[in-house]
Amino acid sequence: MKLKNSVINRIKTELESGDFCKEDFEILESEQKDSIIKIIFKPKKEYYFEIFETTIKRKRVDRSPLANLSGLNHEYEEEENATLTIESPGNYKVVESNQVSNLDAAINRIESWTTNIREEITQTSLNKKMEIEEDxxxxxxxxxxxxxxxxxxxxxxxxxxxxxxxxxxxxxxxxxxxxxxxxxxxxxxxxxxxxxxxxxxxxxxxxxxxxxxxxxxxxxxxxxxxxxxxxxxxxxxxxxxxx
Missing domain, CATH: 1.20.120 (Four Helix Bundle (Hemerythrin (Met), subunit A))
Incomplete structure (x- = not known):
């Protein structure tokens, strides 16, 4: 799926909302199935943000009047559309996935991701200082x-x-x-x-x-x-x- 220029521009604005500028990132149209866009942090390419639109299966319970009368909780699977983000670094893990309500909500997560990048870089520097102390x-x-x-x-x-x-x-x-x-x-x-x-x-x-x-x-x-x-x-x- 190719995004409109106006959406790409909004993504660039989100990338500039923290400590970095849009030139620090590379925005790619991912070739992976269901992937809409992938953003890579140029100084450290293992840091990335990717948005997917896919379908997932959820278990549902039939709560219709007929099912309630029968006293049976009939479970069934139902497919639904889902928007996901894959973020590295995440809030707690090196790589995290998050399900969000729509594409707007996914784009809104970009600022949080750039904050995680800053914290990870800062923590890496702190770890080096701690290594000196241990040494x-x-x-x-x-x-x-x-x-x-x-x-x-x-x-x-x-x-x-x-x-x-x-x-x-x-x-x-x-x-x-x-x-x-x-x-x-x-x-x-x-x-x-x-x-x-x-x-x-x-x-x-x-x-x-x-x-x-x-x-x-x-x-x-x-x-x-x-x-x-x-x-x-x-x-x-x-x-x-x-x-």
């Missing part, structure tokens, strides 16, 4: 295992050595910020975080300092890290604090 769980374990005399304060020599490492880290972060183009607020946060960890050397025992400083630095780096190279810098610089 860095070793730090606290290393502190418990490798730091000798965690209740003692740092000697002047130890504090000086860590101070130098923090200064090296500050310079590495500056290089990374310049390379990836961080905004000013992140640069200020980086300076404040490293200065605070330096100041804490004079106050906290070793075990507490390593854990609190480690958390500060890891949180800072996670706000900067966007690439695999950044992750490597993160791992190398934090590990160096434990040497």
């Amino acid at each position: 860095l769980s070793w730090f606290q374990e290393r502190v418990d295992k490798d730091i000798e005399n965690p209740e003692d304060n740092f000697t002047e020599e130890e504090a000086h050595r860590i101070h130098d490492k923090l200064e090296t880290l500050r310079k590495r972060i500056e290089e990374l910020e310049t390379k990836i183009g961080c905004d000013e607020s992140i640069k200020i946060a980086a300076e404040e975080t490293i200065q605070k960890t330096k100041d804490d050397l004079k106050i906290y025992p070793k075990g507490i300092w390593y854990k609190t400083a480690g958390n500060k630095l890891l949180n800072l780096m996670k706000s900067i890290v966007k690439t695999q190279e950044g992750r490597q810098v993160l791992a190398e610089t934090v590990k160096n604090l434990l040497k």
